[in-house]
Amino acid sequence: MKTYMAQDLEKFDGSDGGQVLVAVNGKVYDVSKSNRWGKGLHMNMHGAGRDLTQEIRSAPHGLDMLERTELVGSLIEFQENYSESSGSVMQKHKNALLIDASLCIGCGACQAACTLEHELPEGPLTFRIIRLGPIENADNLSMSFMPTTCFHCDKPACVAECPTGAMQKREDGIVFSDLEICIGCQTCSIACPYGIPVLNPAIGKIAKCDGCKERVELGMWPACALICPTGAITFGSCQTVVQDRQHREAVRLLRMVQIR
Amino acid sequence: MIDYLPLKRFPGSRKPYDDAVNSVCQECGVGCGFVAYLEQGRIVDIQGEEGHPISRGRLCARGVSFSGLLNSYERLEKPIYRKSPKHDPEEFENWETGLDLLAERLKRTRDINGPEALLIGCDPEAGLDFYYGAKRFAELWGTPYVINPLDEPPRIHERSFSNSLCYEWLNSACILLVGADPASTHPVAFGWILEAQRRGTKIAVVDTRFTATMSKADFAFTIRPESENAVGMALMKILVNQESYRTDLIQERFLDSDSWLESFERMDIATAIELTGVSNQKIEELARLMVKTQPVQLITSKMLAFLKGYGIWETMVEAMGWSRVTGGGWYPLDSGRPLIDVGKDIRSSGKSDSSTTIFGYSDAKNLMAKADSGHGAPIKAVICSGNCIDDYFAPLERYFDSLELVAYFGAFQNQTCSISHLAFPAALWPERDNLYFTNDRVVCWAKKIVSPKHNFRSGLYFWMGLADRLGFGEHFPWKTDQNQPDHRAFCNWVLSQSPLTSAFNMDLLESGSADARLITWPYVADDSQEDQRLKSLPVPRQMEPTFALPFGEIPDKDPDDSYSFPLDLEFPSVISRSLVPDFEQYSSQRPGATYNLQLNPETAESLGINTGDIIYVHGARKIVEAVAWINRATPRGMVYSNRPIGENRVLVYRKGESSEAALSILKELLALK
Numbered sequence: 001m002k003t004y005m006a007q008d009l010e011k012f013d014g015s016d017g018g019q020v021l022v023a024v025n026g027k028v029y030d031v032s033k034s035n036r037w038g039k040g041l042h043m044n045m046h047g048a049g050r051d052l053t054q055e056i057r058s059a060p061h062g063l064d065m066l067e068r069t070e071l072v073g074s075l076i077e078f079q080e081n082y083s084e085s086s087g088s089v090m091q092k093h094k095n096a097l098l099i100d101a102s103l104c105i106g107c108g109a110c111q112a113a114c115t116l117e118h119e120l121p122e123g124p125l126t127f128r129i130i131r132l133g134p135i136e137n138a139d140n141l142s143m144s145f146m147p148t149t150c151f152h153c154d155k156p157a158c159v160a161e162c163p164t165g166a167m168q169k170r171e172d173g174i175v176f177s178d179l180e181i182c183i184g185c186q187t188c189s190i191a192c193p194y195g196i197p198v199l200n201p202a203i204g205k206i207a208k209c210d211g212c213k214e215r216v217e218l219g220m221w222p223a224c225a226l227i228c229p230t231g232a233i234t235f236g237s238c239q240t241v242v243q244d245r246q247h248r249e250a251v252r253l254l255r256m257v258q259i260r
Numbered sequence: 261m262i263d264y265l266p267l268k269r270f271p272g273s274r275k276p277y278d279d280a281v282n283s284v285c286q287e288c289g290v291g292c293g294f295v296a297y298l299e300q301g302r303i304v305d306i307q308g309e310e311g312h313p314i315s316r317g318r319l320c321a322r323g324v325s326f327s328g329l330l331n332s333y334e335r336l337e338k339p340i341y342r343k344s345p346k347h348d349p350e351e352f353e354n355w356e357t358g359l360d361l362l363a364e365r366l367k368r369t370r371d372i373n374g375p376e377a378l379l380i381g382c383d384p385e386a387g388l389d390f391y392y393g394a395k396r397f398a399e400l401w402g403t404p405y406v407i408n409p410l411d412e413p414p415r416i417h418e419r420s421f422s423n424s425l426c427y428e429w430l431n432s433a434c435i436l437l438v439g440a441d442p443a444s445t446h447p448v449a450f451g452w453i454l455e456a457q458r459r460g461t462k463i464a465v466v467d468t469r470f471t472a473t474m475s476k477a478d479f480a481f482t483i484r485p486e487s488e489n490a491v492g493m494a495l496m497k498i499l500v501n502q503e504s505y506r507t508d509l510i511q512e513r514f515l516d517s518d519s520w521l522e523s524f525e526r527m528d529i530a531t532a533i534e535l536t537g538v539s540n541q542k543i544e545e546l547a548r549l550m551v552k553t554q555p556v557q558l559i560t561s562k563m564l565a566f567l568k569g570y571g572i573w574e575t576m577v578e579a580m581g582w583s584r585v586t587g588g589g590w591y592p593l594d595s596g597r598p599l600i601d602v603g604k605d606i607r608s609s610g611k612s613d614s615s616t617t618i619f620g621y622s623d624a625k626n627l628m629a630k631a632d633s634g635h636g637a638p639i640k641a642v643i644c645s646g647n648c649i650d651d652y653f654a655p656l657e658r659y660f661d662s663l664e665l666v667a668y669f670g671a672f673q674n675q676t677c678s679i680s681h682l683a684f685p686a687a688l689w690p691e692r693d694n695l696y697f698t699n700d701r702v703v704c705w706a707k708k709i710v711s712p713k714h715n716f717r718s719g720l721y722f723w724m725g726l727a728d729r730l731g732f733g734e735h736f737p738w739k740t741d742q743n744q745p746d747h748r749a750f751c752n753w754v755l756s757q758s759p760l761t762s763a764f765n766m767d768l769l770e771s772g773s774a775d776a777r778l779i780t781w782p783y784v785a786d787d788s789q790e791d792q793r794l795k796s797l798p799v800p801r802q803m804e805p806t807f808a809l810p811f812g813e814i815p816d817k818d819p820d821d822s823y824s825f826p827l828d829l830e831f832p833s834v835i836s837r838s839l840v841p842d843f844e845q846y847s848s849q850r851p852g853a854t855y856n857l858q859l860n861p862e863t864a865e866s867l868g869i870n871t872g873d874i875i876y877v878h879g880a881r882k883i884v885e886a887v888a889w890i891n892r893a894t895p896r897g898m899v900y901s902n903r904p905i906g907e908n909r910v911l912v913y914r915k916g917e918s919s920e921a922a923l924s925i926l927k928e929l930l931a932l933k
Contacts, residue, residue, distance in 0.1 A: 134891075140480070
């Protein structure tokens with residue numbers, strides 16, 4: 001049987017209308033013939049060309065659905081997302097949430113998505129949109145929006161000050177509060193130079209961007225990035241989002257010099 | 261061809277679910293596709309539908325927040341009866357008792373005042389089945405008075421298929437938005453405008469105050485309230501003077517093109533520009549931009565339809581040759597619904613002969629105003645939906661006290677509910693099957709997502725129950741075997757009543773919804789190619805163009821009002837849901853206050869008002885209390901309320917201070933300009 005690396009598998013995501021492959025528990029299945037995998041997307045959420053071991057656990061069906069498809073190969077250890085760091089500890093690849101403030105229109109969709117995702121009550125803001133202006137600029141007014149959420153600092157003050165150890169920094173960089181341990185003392189809110197952690201009055205614990213850690217583990221974008229109506233928020237590995245930004249800017253500049 | 265390939269998105273829900281329903285968001289007219297994930301019949305997650313051509317997996321705040329409203333504590337749970345608005349409400353366990361009572365009260369009103377004493381108001385939240393049911397019921401009952409704010413003006417429904425799909429805006433050279441703030445009201449559609457801008461499209465915005473949309477514009481200016489169409493007239497005059505219009509097109513498309521041209525040659529542009537309150541140069545600059553960057557996509561707000569000279573925008577795109585061109589045309593927001601006559605079968609069988617003309621909102625205003633002339637209000641009973649008294653009926657509020665019967669069909673316990681004699685709890689759009697038309701003229705059959713609670717019923721149920729009790733039952737035959745309303749059959753029948761939509765059937769719409777394919781009216785059978793849609797639109801007959809308004813003759817504002825009430829009052833211009841009409845809830849973050857009023861810093865300073873002060877908003881008929889919010893977005897001569905107050909011109913002063921002093925301060929301040 002053929003062996004696939006994660007990178008090989010990505011080519012079979014069905015977006016080109018070709019073969020559609022998915023991996024579960026190290027096995028690679030061909031789902032091209034299934035009518036549930038049109039354009040490589042299953043139930044509008046599970047993308048093909050990836051390891052779906054985690055995702056299938058939350059599916060309403062079991063592994064038996066895959067047994068009906070063709071087993072075509074095996075997936076070898078997902079290497080790219082891990083890199084050797086100091087010592088023998090394997091470290092997870094870091095992701096970035098890139099916010100392009102110039103595209104923000106202050107609609108608040110990011111906050112609404114976060115509220116739904118984390119079942120927050122009305123009130124605590126985990127994604128603040130700071131409105132700058134309108135201010136007078138020559139004889140016109142100007143206004144801009146600065147969407148702000150947790151920066152997931154390299155040396156987070158909130159983690160250092162948390163008396164219970166609830167506030168942690170995960171190996172992939174995400175700073176989050178373990179709500180089982182959090183006592184809602186809000187020491188982190190005072191320690192944070194940006195005042196990001198706030199109290200969730202409904203449960204008496206801290207509400208703060210947790211990088212959508214569960215979603216990211218399943219290979220999905222955070223809720224705020226997916227919903228953003230203008231594409232101001234994007235997500236991916238640090239390299240991907242920076243490259244995307246460079247590409248977008250380059251195309252914009254090229255279009256400016258082209259004659260329309 | 262240089263192109264930018266957007267980042268690959270990884271969608272989905274992390275939450276455990278046992279069912280996923282694809283549907284179309286009906287919070288506004290954009291029509292975004294989404295997937296609702298359910299567990300045991302409860303919505304646990306909402307994500308955009310990645311394959312949807314308009315929304316591309318994106319949604320806005322309202323598009324994910326609706327699920328919270330379904331279980332809101334402010335929902336009306338049971339039918340209510342009150343002897344008068346001052347009496348305590350009495351609850352019924354079921355709808356049937358309420359409908360019996362409503363039928364009886366209606367009969368009594370008809371016996372004394374005749375059928376035309378009934379006025380019916382429909383808002384978008386109640387759904388199209390409520391609206392079409394109301395139209396049909398009114399035909400049977402014999403009243404011509406059915407209001408839907410989205411009906412106005414009727415002429416748009418007759419032709420003008422020139423509006424495009426949102427993503428076609430990428431082909432525009434210039435997008436001009438007048439009175440429209442899609443960045444706040446239609447964020448997903450605005451995503452396309454920003455994308456067009458990145459590709460080099462110029463964005464011009466004209467509005468009465470500084471908006472989020474304006475903050476992204478390449479060229480923008482603010483004008484005085486209600487002068488949007490005057491800007492259109494002034495622009496047309498400049499374009500005619502410069503001979504920028506297409507001579508061949510106006511001869512081909514316009515009836516009487518010579519007198520049309522002549523009317524603009526005669527037009528008094530100075531008065532028009534004075535009305536708008538901006539300088540000559542700004543308007544000329546805008547006209548230059550529009551001539552330089554063609555085709556132009558015009559996007560106008562629905563509120564312009566209530567002002568004189570609205571047709572100028574359609575006339576402009578036709579005269580300039582921007583219509584039926586990719587990337588050009590006129591896109592009036594909230595106007596994508598065809599006119600369907602649901603009463604013609606009744607009329608032909610001789611049961612009723614009331615006219616087919618649309619009864620407009622302004623007609624209602626005039627009708628109610630007759631009460632002032634000493635004859636008493638000719639309307640004695642109102643059946644309405646949504647929070648109409650705080651919305652499209654706001655100018656009529658003072659007549660409500662004199663009504664014999666107010667029946668409310670709505671989902672929430674709002675202000676309208678609190679003044680009604682009878683209130684019926686309505687199902688919200690996620691709780692019922694809906695026929696839906698988007699701004700883009702897309703026709704959707706959107707299936708319900710969750711099952712409504714026992715007492716939440718649809719508009720069709722309401723009208724059907726009423727018709728049965730009043731002996732019109734045979735005209736509402738759309739029932740299932742269990743004697744429940746059959747929405748699918750009803751909507752199928754509605755679509756068959758107009759040549760514009762009769763080619764549709766539910767199977768086609770359902771298959772379209774299933775794979776996120778856009779099906780637009782008028783229906784073109786072979787829509788395999790995108791371009792064909794444009795080409796095969798019906799060839800328009802010659803149209804009656806909108807002539808220049810005689811600006812020299814019409815007075816600007818009521819001089820008495822502007823003397824005692826020097827400030828223009830504006831409020832959110834989109835007919836919104838009946839519970840929270842406040843779009844700025846995220847940016848304003850000033851909860852608790854019923855009204856919050858935005859003031860220009862200079863105006864506020866001269867009156868000694870600070871942000872957070874309690875102030876009086878004093879109009880000709882009404883004084884309300886509001887919290888002040890100082891904000892430069894509002895021009896000097898204007899104040900902006902988060903909700904309609906039922907006034908257009910007001911005086912503002914701090915609580916505890918005299919109105920005379922404020923008036924003289926404001927007069928001095930505004931005269932200085």
